[in-house]
Amino acid sequence: xxxxxxxxxxxxxxxxxxxxxxxxxxxxxxxxxxxxxxxxxxxxxxxxxxxxxxxxxxxxxxxxxxxxxxxxxxxxxxxxxxxxxxxxxxxxxxxxxxxxxxxxxxxxxxxxxxxxxxxxxxxxxxxxxxxxxxxxxxxxxxxxxxxxxxxxxxxxxxxxxxxxxxxxxxxxxxxxxx
Numbered sequence: 514x515x516x517x518x519x520x521x522x523x524x525x526x527x528x529x530x531x532x533x534x535x536x537x538x539x540x541x542x543x544x545x546x547x548x549x550x551x552x553x554x555x556x557x558x559x560x561x562x563x564x565x566x567x568x569x570x571x572x573x574x575x576x577x578x579x580x581x582x583x584x585x586x587x588x589x590x591x592x593x594x595x596x597x598x599x600x601x602x603x604x605x606x607x608x609x610x611x612x613x614x615x616x617x618x619x620x621x622x623x624x625x626x627x628x629x630x631x632x633x634x635x636x637x638x639x640x641x642x643x644x645x646x647x648x649x650x651x652x653x654x655x656x657x658x659x660x661x662x663x664x665x666x667x668x669x670x671x672x673x674x675x676x677x678x679x680x681x682x683x684x685x686x687x688x689x690x691x
Contacts, residue, residue, distance in 0.1 A: 528572035529555065532609055532616075535668050540566075553601025569603035569621065577612035581651035583638070584624065584631060590639070590646045598628055598649070608657065609668075617657050618664040627660075 533542045533556065540558035549567075556568040576582055585596030594600075601621055608617040624631075631650045639646040658665055 525570075525572055528609060528611060529570050531611075531668070532570055532572075532607060535616075536607075553597050554603045566605055567603045568605050568607055569597060569601050570607050570609065571597070572609045572611055574611050576610045576654060579651065580654050582608055582617070582654055582657045583640070583649045584628070584652050585647060585649040586628065586632065586637065587646075587648035590648060591644065596647065596649060598624055610654075614668040616666040616668060617654075617662040618666070619657065619661040620663060623661050 536542055536558060540560055543557040543559060545554050545557060553569050554567045555570045558566045558568055560566070573583055584598045586598055588594040588596045588600075603621050606617075606619045606621045606624065608619060609615070610617075628650075631652055635650050635652060637648050638651055639648050
């Protein structure tokens with residue numbers, strides 16, 4: 514399957530809106546400049562203490578079927594443009610799997626530090642786009658959860674959450690079903 518940039522952008526923006534709404538329970542969610550977006554930062558989260566966290570959002574519908582997270586190493590092969598796993602300056606990666614409403618919150622630095630190991634361990638895969646390919650490493654979700662996720666959340670259709678794992682509790686009290 515070939516992916517079109519415009520269609521993927523539209524879908525991605527809809528998921529970003531869902532994630533913004535979800536995380537507003539605990540954080541002030543701030544948009545960022547185009548300059549920061551080019552550096553891999555999609556949002557700034559500000560907690561109740563004023564602490565700021567830079568966030569990169571990724572939504573991956575395919576992961577629900579493959580049980581792998583696509584960790585992008587080359588964004589545009591024809592330009593040699595590095596993928597988000599190498600180029601993002603965000604502190605946290607929020608990896609959302611929409612069909613199952615699962616959210617992995619990962620420290621970006623942890624993924625970056627292990628990227629060479631992941632490339633050596635798992636075969637890279639190329640995804641065709643219009644006129645170029647994106648390359649990445651399909652990393653099993655169990656490994657993302659076990660090694661990289663500092664928090665795993667479920668987003669129900671009613672936006673209630675069930676916490677599965679994690680440290681660093683959110684700054685606000687969460688009531689399931691609220």
